[in-house]
Amino acid sequence: MRRRAGALAALLLPTLSAAHAAGLSAASLRAERLLEQGLNPHPVKLRIPPARPLSAVAQLGRKLFYDTALSASGRMSCASCHSPAHAYGPPGASSVMLGGPRLRTPGVRAVPSLRYLYRQPPFTIGPDLQNGTDVPVPLARQVRLAAGRRRVRKSAGRPLAAAANLVPQGGLFWDGRANTLEQQVNGPLYNPAEMDGGTPAQVAAKLRRGPYAADFRRLFGLNVFDNPRLTVAEAMFAIGRFELEDASFHPFSSKFDAWLEGRVRFTPAELRGYELFNDPRKGNCAACHLDQPGPLGEPPLLTDFQYEALGVPRNPAIAANRNPHYYDLGLCGPYRANLRAQKQYCGMFLTPSLRNVATRHVFFHNGMFHSLQQVLEWYVNRDRHPGRFYPRNAAGRVVKFNDLPPQYRGNVDTVDAPFNRRPGDPPALTRAEIRDVIAFLGTLTDGYRPALR
Ligand code: HEC
Ligand code: HEC
Numbered sequence: 329m330r331r332r333a334g335a336l337a338a339l340l341l342p343t344l345s346a347a348h349a350a351g352l353s354a355a356s357l358r359a360e361r362l363l364e365q366g367l368n369p370h371p372v373k374l375r376i377p378p379a380r381p382l383s384a385v386a387q388l389g390r391k392l393f394y395d396t397a398l399s400a401s402g403r404m405s406c407a408s409c410h411s412p413a414h415a416y417g418p419p420g421a422s423s424v425m426l427g428g429p430r431l432r433t434p435g436v437r438a439v440p441s442l443r444y445l446y447r448q449p450p451f452t453i454g455p456d457l458q459n460g461t462d463v464p465v466p467l468a469r470q471v472r473l474a475a476g477r478r479r480v481r482k483s484a485g486r487p488l489a490a491a492a493n494l495v496p497q498g499g500l501f502w503d504g505r506a507n508t509l510e511q512q513v514n515g516p517l518y519n520p521a522e523m524d525g526g527t528p529a530q531v532a533a534k535l536r537r538g539p540y541a542a543d544f545r546r547l548f549g550l551n552v553f554d555n556p557r558l559t560v561a562e563a564m565f566a567i568g569r570f571e572l573e574d575a576s577f578h579p580f581s582s583k584f585d586a587w588l589e590g591r592v593r594f595t596p597a598e599l600r601g602y603e604l605f606n607d608p609r610k611g612n613c614a615a616c617h618l619d620q621p622g623p624l625g626e627p628p629l630l631t632d633f634q635y636e637a638l639g640v641p642r643n644p645a646i647a648a649n650r651n652p653h654y655y656d657l658g659l660c661g662p663y664r665a666n667l668r669a670q671k672q673y674c675g676m677f678l679t680p681s682l683r684n685v686a687t688r689h690v691f692f693h694n695g696m697f698h699s700l701q702q703v704l705e706w707y708v709n710r711d712r713h714p715g716r717f718y719p720r721n722a723a724g725r726v727v728k729f730n731d732l733p734p735q736y737r738g739n740v741d742t743v744d745a746p747f748n749r750r751p752g753d754p755p756a757l758t759r760a761e762i763r764d765v766i767a768f769l770g771t772l773t774d775g776y777r778p779a780l781r
Pocket of ligand 2: 482605612613614616617638639677679680691693694703741
């Protein structure tokens with residue numbers, strides 16, 4: 329315990345100047361003692377967005393978010409898939425949701441949570457490409473700049489090194505194809521497998537008849553219903569404001585947040601899990617699911633916003649997958665259009681936040697797994713026992729990464745731990761360690777109330 333805690337204390341220690349180095353051993357001893365009691369040795373004051381009353385526009389957005397009249401079925405609203413009782417994630421365990429006019433049209437991807445999107449950066453390939461001006465560098469140029477650049481290996485021991493990688497990052501949806509919450513609303517409103525609202529004119533007509541029509545005129549002017557595209561644009565703006573303003577989208581009320589602030593103790597299992605999550609030779613999870621607060625006390629979001637190809641197995645529960653020629657390639661299509669030629673990105677999907685992940689029953693972009701146990705078993709055994717997850721071909725060979733066409737399987741990450749194993753290697757996490765990591769993931773659930781002592 330002592331040595332392990334020491335390694336973690338070093339990880340948690342802020343950078344020390346030479347002058348402070350002399351005091352290091354005393355400080356690290358104290359840190360170890362606190363850690364052994366389950367306490368955060370370096371508590372921070374988290375900078376949490378203040379809960380303010382909703383603006384009038386956001387209040388309208390809330391009404392629209394829950395309005396089933398906007399869907400073709402008359403029974404579906406944003407909240408049907410992004411359930412407020414489930415951290416704005418899917419309410420059940422099916423891999424994809426059913427939508428459309430009779431709520432029978434299956435979707436193609438798992439429903440992500442809408443929590444913690446307020447800091448999602450716009451889609452870029454590599455950071456800081458604005459060159460100090462406000463003119464964004466065109467995507468084609470970003471691709472050229474990134475071409476041939478070597479990517480640093482992602483390690484939980486130096487998570488910020490990977491931040492400089494010229495790799496795709498940011499954006500909304502599993503493939504980053506929308507940049508803002510307003511832009512994004514377009515998708516579900518019209519998507520035939522979702523709300524299937526029809527044309528802008530049809531949606532605008534429903535808005536004009538809605539109980540909130542007076543709000544539209546008051547907020548956006550008496551002419552707001554003259555131009556259907558404008559009407560819908562204002563509705564999308566309002567829903568986006570609701571998602572940004574309402575504190576229920578970013579409560580930061582998990583046990584992990586309380587622990588970061590030094591207000592609660594981890595149980596021994598949670599502490600071990602946290603350590604395994606951060607250990608570059610074990611879970612290495614924090615290499616991509618960043619868990620350290622920012623320099624100004626920004627609470628960690630458990631994602632680095634980057635894209636990765638993990639090679640999740642093909643999910644037979646997705647109706648589209650019955651067609652053997654259909655592949656969801658993430659960044660390079662079919663739902664995202666402007667990176668189709670960039671084959672080096674095929675198979676890459678956005679790293680999701682792990683906040684509230686223990687409340688989900690559907691995991692990964694294709695909803696392939698239904699429990700954290702299954703997810704962790706796959707992470708640890710993907711390369712050691714691929715036969716447990718992937719089918720065999722006619723010749724009896726296991727077809728690893730079978731949800732990608734053969735020519736893109738080389739895009740899958742096989743360098744970052746825990747994906748750097750071979751058959752016969754020891755597992756990155758033992759069974760007991762998997763239990764501990766799951767215990768830690770449980771501390772990321774919002775609504776934690778410390779037990780009374
Ligand atoms: C039928 C289920 C369904 C309905 C209804 C629905 N969504 Fe979604 N939503 C999804 C799915 C599935 C995705 C992921 C799609 C993808 O990545 O291509 C998604 C993605 C999103 C995202 C991006 C989240 C992220 O992490 O990048 C936002 C924001 C969003 N939806 C908002 C809304 C709003 C607002 C509404 C109502 C206008 C709505 N959704 C209605 C299923 C639904
Ligand atoms: C190299 C980066 C990387 C590392 C390391 C990593 N993840 Fe992930 N994680 C991702 C990406 C990317 C996805 C989404 C992949 C997809 O859907 O195709 C993901 C998805 C997940 C999901 C599913 C979340 C959801 O909402 O569907 C869980 C749970 C998860 N990771 C936990 C972990 C744990 C625990 C570890 C450590 C054992 C870990 N990850 C290590 C990149 C990483």
